Amino acid sequence: MATFRGAGLLVRQFSTTAVREKLAELPLKLYGVNGRYASALYSAAIKEKKLDVVHKEINAFMNLVETDPKLKDFLASPANKRAAKRDAIAKIAKSQKYNNLTANFFNVLSENGRIQLSTNIIAAFNKMMSAQKGEVTCVVTTAKALGSAEEKELKAALQGFAKSGKSLIIEMKVDPALLGGMVVSIGDKFIDMSIASKMLKYTNVIKVAV
Template identity: 35%
Template sequence: MAFNRSSARVLAVATRPVVLAARTYATAATAPPVQLFGVDGTYASALYTAAAKQSALDATAKGLGTLKTLLASDKDLPQILANPALSASDKKLVVETLAKTVVGSATVTNLLSVLADNNRLGMLGEVIAKFDTLMAAHKGEVEASITSAAPLDSKVLSKLESAIAKSQFVGAGKKLKVTNKINPDILGGLIVEVGDRTVDLSIASKLTRMNALISEAI
C-alpha cells in the first residue's frame, strides 16, 4: 500500500503541539476522541487522525498490537530501539525489520519511519499504549486500573467497578474495563486511575505526605 503525501504530513505533525495537530488535520470524523498529552500522546493522536482519514483504524490497531507483542516477547528490542547511538543505516534496518511484521499497515510503517527520523524509536511502546487509549475511547470504552498491594477479592473488585462506573469520569453509555494491578510498594490502600485522572489512596502516599508535614513542622 503506497503512502500519500497527505498521510505523511499528518504523521509528521507529531513533532508539533497536539492543539496545532488538531486544528490543522482533525475533522469531526477523524479527530481523536480524547485529548492526550506528552510527546507520545502527540504521535498517537497524529497516527489516529491519519488512520481515520484512510479508514484504517482497525488495521492500524492490529499492526500496533503485533509490535506490542514483539516488544513484550523480545527483551532486547526495547533497548535496541532506545539506543541513542543508532546510525541512520541502523535505524533504517530496524524500521525495515519491524515493518515486515506489519505488512499491509501503511500507517504503522509510516509511524516507524517518522519515529526513526526524529530519534524517537525508543518511544514506540508508549505511543502504542496511547493509541490503545484512543481506540478504547473510539469504541466507547473507558479503561480504569486499580492498583493494590495484593490481589483484590472478586466481590471487592466488583463493588469498586460499580462505583467507578457511576462516577462522572465514565459517563452514560460507556463500557468500563477495569484492571487490577499489583504493587506491594504501595503498602496498602488503593490507587485508582481512570483515563488521565488518578486518585491515590495508598498508604505509601499518606506516609509520604505525613513525613513532609513532620519535616516542615520540625
C-alpha cells in the same frame, strides 16, 4: 505513495512545528511527543478509513518488540544509526505485510529518531481507541492482592461511577508501599485512600504544629 507522504508530513509537522493541516476529530486530546504522534496517526488512519487495520498492526508490532529482546535493544540503543533502524523496520513491515500507512508511520519514527518511543506512542494511540469506544480506564492499586470475592465486589461498585454510555476498563495493581487502603485512578480523576498517604498527611500536620 500519496498516503505515505501525507502521513509522514503530518507526523513531522506534529513533532516540529504547529500543525497546519486540519486533523480529523479526535476522541481524546493527548499532549507531548507521544500524544502528537499518536494523534497524527489516528487522524491519518481515520481519513484513509484504516483505523482498525492500523490499530491491529501497531499493536502487533509492539508485541513483536516486547517479545524479542534483541530487537528491543537494537531499536532502543542510540549507538545504532537511524538508517539501520529504518531498514530493520522496513524489513519487519514487509515480512508482516503491514499496510502502507502503518509501514510509513514506523519509517517516519525511524527517520525522526523517535522509534525508541514507539511503545509509548502506541500506548497513547490505544488510549484514543478506548476513548472512541466509550471506554474509561480505571486503575485500582492496593497494598496486597484482593481476594476474588473482594475484587468482584469492588469492580461492581466502581462500574456504578461510569457515566451513561461509558464502560470502565478496570486494571488491578499491587503496591506494598501503600501499606493498606487503595488508590483509584479513573480517567483524569485520582483518589488516594491509602494508609501511606494518611500517615504522610498526619506527619505533615505534626511537623507544622511542632
